[in-house]
Amino acid sequence: MFSEKANRIFQSVIETYHVKDDVDQEFKNPFDKKETLIEHLLYRKCWIDTVQWHYEDLIRDPEISPEDALKLKRKIDASNQDRTDTVEFIDSYFLDLFNTIEPKLKAKINTESPAWGIDRLSILALKIYHMNEEANRTNASEKHQIACKAKLDVLLEQQRDLSLAIDQLLEDIKVGDKYMKVYKQMKMYNDDEMNPVLRSKQ
Structure with a gap:
């Protein structure tokens, strides 16, 4: 099943990231784009999500300086755009994969494309990883651990x-x-023409 492969890749990404646990660490995709395109895209997608997860942690530091917060906000904005672009690349992969399929006369459309479902699956993998950490955090209270286990x-x-x-x-x-x-x-x-603030700076 496709989801089994996706979940395995997501788990691998998250575990690899947490070896160093550093948002500035070098990104290396083990999957060749030409030979294993969908695996390459899935790995990249989850890496973007994982780094952004930790950006979101950092920017919530109540003692963060305004300068650092602004720099981080710019990184989050860029990450969001990268995430969206990668989701669209994944959908392009499926459009190409199924381009010879003739839909049946009564074929229905889904509320979301495959890639946006996969996007949610990647985020879920991150939630599971971190909720599992909380459920097993030894310096947390028993009440906290029990609550996190239920959420997990x-x-x-x-x-x-x-x-x-x-x-x-x-x-x-x-x-x-x-x-x-x-x-x-x-x-x-992000568009210089559509965002009135950016347009006014031209």
């Missing part, structure tokens, strides 16, 4: 359900029961 159980159930839903969606597209239709995100706040 819910996250694991959610991961199973989302994994199944993604696999079912891909299979439905493959046999023509559903069809893909992808819309670009068309974010406006």
Whole structure:
């Protein structure tokens, strides 16, 4: 199943990141873009999410200086754009994969594309990793550990359900029961012409 491969890659990314646990560490993708494109994209996608997860931790430091906060906000903005671009690359992969499939006459469209489901699966892998840390943190109270364990159980159930839903969606597209239709995100706040603040600076 596709989701099994995705979840394995996400777990590998998160564990690799936490060896150094440093947002500025060098990124190395073990998957060749030409030979294993989807694996390459999945690895990159989860790495972006993992670094941004820790950006979000850092920027919530109540003692962070305004200068450092602004620099970090710029990094988060760039990361968000990179995340969106990578999701769209993943959808392009699936559009190409299924480009010869003729949807059935009564084929239905899904509320989200495969890649945006995969995006949520990557974030879930991060939630599970960090909730597991909290559930087993020895310097936390027993009450905290119990509460986090209950949350972890819910996250694991959610991961199973989302994994199944993604696999079912891909299979439905493959046999023509559903069809893909992808819309670009068309974010406006990074556009020099559409963002009135940026436009006024030209």
